[in-house]
Amino acid sequence: MKIVVQVKLMPEADQAAVLRSTLRTVNEAACWVSTVAFERGVPREYELRKHTYAELKARGLGAQAAQHVIKKTRDAYTTLKANIRAGNLGKPGSKRRTRAESKPVVFRPEAAQPYDDRCLSWQYDVRTVSIWTMAGRLKNVRFACSADALKMLREYRRGESDLIERDGVLYLIATCDIPEKPLNESPSGFVGVDLGIVNIATASTGYRAAGRGLSRHRERQLDLRKKLQAKGTKSAKRLLKKRSRKEARHTANVNHIVSKTIVAAAERTGSGIALEDLTGIRSRVRLRKTQRTSLHSWSFQQLGQYLAYKAKLAGVPLVYVDPAYTSQQCSECHHIERKNRVDQATFACRSCGTVMHADDNASRNIARKGEVVWTAGRESRVPAPA
Numbered sequence: 001m002k003i004v005v006q007v008k009l010m011p012e013a014d015q016a017a018v019l020r021s022t023l024r025t026v027n028e029a030a031c032w033v034s035t036v037a038f039e040r041g042v043p044r045e046y047e048l049r050k051h052t053y054a055e056l057k058a059r060g061l062g063a064q065a066a067q068h069v070i071k072k073t074r075d076a077y078t079t080l081k082a083n084i085r086a087g088n089l090g091k092p093g094s095k096r097r098t099r100a101e102s103k104p105v106v107f108r109p110e111a112a113q114p115y116d117d118r119c120l121s122w123q124y125d126v127r128t129v130s131i132w133t134m135a136g137r138l139k140n141v142r143f144a145c146s147a148d149a150l151k152m153l154r155e156y157r158r159g160e161s162d163l164i165e166r167d168g169v170l171y172l173i174a175t176c177d178i179p180e181k182p183l184n185e186s187p188s189g190f191v192g193v194d195l196g197i198v199n200i201a202t203a204s205t206g207y208r209a210a211g212r213g214l215s216r217h218r219e220r221q222l223d224l225r226k227k228l229q230a231k232g233t234k235s236a237k238r239l240l241k242k243r244s245r246k247e248a249r250h251t252a253n254v255n256h257i258v259s260k261t262i263v264a265a266a267e268r269t270g271s272g273i274a275l276e277d278l279t280g281i282r283s284r285v286r287l288r289k290t291q292r293t294s295l296h297s298w299s300f301q302q303l304g305q306y307l308a309y310k311a312k313l314a315g316v317p318l319v320y321v322d323p324a325y326t327s328q329q330c331s332e333c334h335h336i337e338r339k340n341r342v343d344q345a346t347f348a349c350r351s352c353g354t355v356m357h358a359d360d361n362a363s364r365n366i367a368r369k370g371e372v373v374w375t376a377g378r379e380s381r382v383p384a385p386a
Contacts, residue, residue, distance in 0.1 A: 006173050034105045115132070115160060157175070166245075203262055209254075218247060260310060274371075
């Protein structure tokens, strides 16, 4: 499985200036290549190279850097085409789709630039890199990362790494190819995971990750943003820019902790994990205006992705189930009734009288559905008798 590891570069002042200048130059060149590609109907990479490679070399780019600029430009158009085909940019004729189709792809000055092993080498023992720039090879550029990340880089780094600037800080994002554990083909059961806003995740094992702390953090960040935006001073704008990714980092950290806990419990007990398929829930659900902020800041997709890749690494089977009636069905007698859900936190079955926390009930229903889906999948793989 491929996982990216992000390391923070800590260059000297003169090194930082050269790296930033290099990023701006290669992205300016990528914008020119994009214009050529757009005018020529986005040809294949080999044909695009014939029209642009000589000019890129004349601009001072090295051979490998020029190849990477052409490739990342062609990849950007491939991504755009895939998004259009998937309907992510709206229907044919919509303003957003028309705008995307009517002009060349533009690269930000600090956008990522790929580096392969010919342009970038790592010295793990002293935590430095040697990297190609427009001013020549920069050596002894220091980087910082955790001990676990360093071990992962040393043992599993493969392929290209991306140089990127974010909020004035330079990073290298390296790809690591980590071996997966063999999949547990005979799980002892399934851990149902109910994702929510009030409780981020509730597992059928009894584990519950409350969302109150995360909601308070988001509210504090929202209030602070409003105050700084109202001030409008230069220092307020600087602080806004500095804090722009704070909420996202905090949310990602919480989701990592929750997913790690759930996957570790499933691996320890030899169980699988069952999740609801919540695709398109934001467009399906209708809420009051006061509730929309909570819905659209709900990071269930990120948590689901973290659970999926951590489960894959651990060899834990993961299945997706239909979310229909998981909150209205009794996990004991399977009676379905809308009135069973008394309020957000309480489930009381009108048939058998079972009373429990609503999220616990939903997680048990998801676990049971997970077993059904897994069994059906196993049966479908059995060859038909001759």
